[in-house]
Amino acid sequence: MKTIVIALGALLVLASCNQDKTAYVDNTVLLKEYKEMKDTEAKYNTMAEAMKKEMDSVAKQFQAEVQEYQSNANSMSNAQRQEAEGKLMQKQQQLQQQQQMRSQQLRAESDKEIDSIITKVKTYVKDYGKDNGYTYIFGSNETANIMYAKEGKDITQEVLEEINAEVKE
Numbered sequence: 001m002k003t004i005v006i007a008l009g010a011l012l013v014l015a016s017c018n019q020d021k022t023a024y025v026d027n028t029v030l031l032k033e034y035k036e037m038k039d040t041e042a043k044y045n046t047m048a049e050a051m052k053k054e055m056d057s058v059a060k061q062f063q064a065e066v067q068e069y070q071s072n073a074n075s076m077s078n079a080q081r082q083e084a085e086g087k088l089m090q091k092q093q094q095l096q097q098q099q100q101m102r103s104q105q106l107r108a109e110s111d112k113e114i115d116s117i118i119t120k121v122k123t124y125v126k127d128y129g130k131d132n133g134y135t136y137i138f139g140s141n142e143t144a145n146i147m148y149a150k151e152g153k154d155i156t157q158e159v160l161e162e163i164n165a166e167v168k169e
Helices: 002-017 027-033 035-075 078-131 156-166
Strands: 022-026 136-140
Touching: 022 027, 022 156, 027 035, 027 078, 027 156, 035 078, 078 136, 078 156
Parallel strands: 022 136
Antiparallel strands: none
């Protein structure tokens, strides 16, 4: 009888040792609060603002040309008006294409850098899990991939503190 109780006790200890260690991170919080992501977003917001100012300046110059044309239109012949209108329309199309091209280029650069950061965070979480003995680390976000988790299973802040500590100032 005593050996059966000891065997059962040993099985319980072994069973509890074999339980998978699980936790989750809030992906949205992790990425939003990751210093490198904040810095990247700030960099591209600054670049977008600078591009907007430059394009606004070009647009003002174009508006001045349109106003000059409108002021002089009555003194022009039909051929001169048509030629001036054609040039203005062509310039407007070029400006719009230039703006669209630059916006797409900036967006592509931003997307590429953000994708790189997301990959870096995923790799970090994977390494964190291995280093801390986790069998699973789940991701959660506003779409609620994890509907319930026992308190203490959210390791978002721990991971965030460690990954931010690695970012050089």
